[in-house]
Amino acid sequence: MKPTALITGASGGIGYEFSHLFAKAGYNLIIVARSESKLTQLQEELEGTTVTVIPQDLAEPGAAEVLYQKVKDLDLTVEVLINNAGFGLNGQFGELPLLDQQKMLQVNINALTELTHLFLEDIQAAPLYDIPKGVLNIASTAAFQPGPKMAVYYASKAYVLSFTEALVEEYKGTGITFTTLCPGATDTNFFKTANAEHTKLVNTTMAPDKVAKAGFLGFVKGKRVVVPGAANQSLAYASKFIPRSVSAKLAHYIDQ
Ligand SMILES: NC(=O)c1ccc[n+]([C@@H]2O[C@H](COP(=O)([O-])OP(=O)(O)OC[C@H]3O[C@@H](n4cnc5c(N)ncnc54)[C@H](OP(=O)(O)O)[C@@H]3O)[C@@H](O)[C@H]2O)c1
Numbered sequence: 596m597k598p599t600a601l602i603t604g605a606s607g608g609i610g611y612e613f614s615h616l617f618a619k620a621g622y623n624l625i626i627v628a629r630s631e632s633k634l635t636q637l638q639e640e641l642e643g644t645t646v647t648v649i650p651q652d653l654a655e656p657g658a659a660e661v662l663y664q665k666v667k668d669l670d671l672t673v674e675v676l677i678n679n680a681g682f683g684l685n686g687q688f689g690e691l692p693l694l695d696q697q698k699m700l701q702v703n704i705n706a707l708t709e710l711t712h713l714f715l716e717d718i719q720a721a722p723l724y725d726i727p728k729g730v731l732n733i734a735s736t737a738a739f740q741p742g743p744k745m746a747v748y749y750a751s752k753a754y755v756l757s758f759t760e761a762l763v764e765e766y767k768g769t770g771i772t773f774t775t776l777c778p779g780a781t782d783t784n785f786f787k788t789a790n791a792e793h794t795k796l797v798n799t800t801m802a803p804d805k806v807a808k809a810g811f812l813g814f815v816k817g818k819r820v821v822v823p824g825a826a827n828q829s830l831a832y833a834s835k836f837i838p839r840s841v842s843a844k845l846a847h848y849i850d851q
Pocket of ligand 1: 603604605606607608609610627628629630631633651652653654655679680681682683702733734735736777778779780781782783784785786788
């Protein structure tokens, strides 16, 4: 029997690329996002792989439980959970609508945490295959410093990194892999959705297939944290030594 990978945010960008990579590696897929038509199109592209489409808005409180129940009702088990769905919002904190920022926290933090909790028992109980079982969480290089004009987004990604690194330690020796992928700017719909197309970051993007491949390979090798690209790795390394007040200023400058 083949293991199953559940990928959130599979309808585009990095999640779309993950879907191709995990399918190629021999996983069955459960693909999740709001855009059912895009998911169905991806399902057609992945002919030869068993792909289950589950449209779900993860910004709705309780969505993780609803999604988990849908998977159970289909009698499916999940061996790999890829918490990729997420979005950012650019603007002065007090001027961005609170409801939109709450939705961002719901997707980037709550749904990710709840899905990890809900599927962990299944992942633990799953047999060991040649390819690992576990959780691949998508943070960002935003996790390494404060991000003026995207304060909530940067903070949400710091949560994802801290949360996942803690689980690496808690579950050491259990056969479950926890990996955090920290992409830098990537050429997807992210900047449009975030209203951040004016920022300097858009000139430094990596291709989403390269980013997803780095995450996939890092997960397969059981890496704790994966930062794709030499420039992003340098930034992540430098953030260990630069005072946070300075890195906040730099992030603010880059935003303009
Ligand atoms: N692009 C970058 O520069 C960058 C850098 C660092 C980290 N990241 C992270 O990488 C991950 C993937 O983003 P991306 O760059 O691939 O952006 P993207 O192209 O905008 O893709 C985002 C995905 O998340 C899904 N999504 C958004 N809101 C959702 C919701 N409420 N419920 C369910 N699914 C939802 C979208 O699907 P639907 O719209 O169909 O729901 C889409 O499939 C995110 O966690 C992002 O924070 C991106």
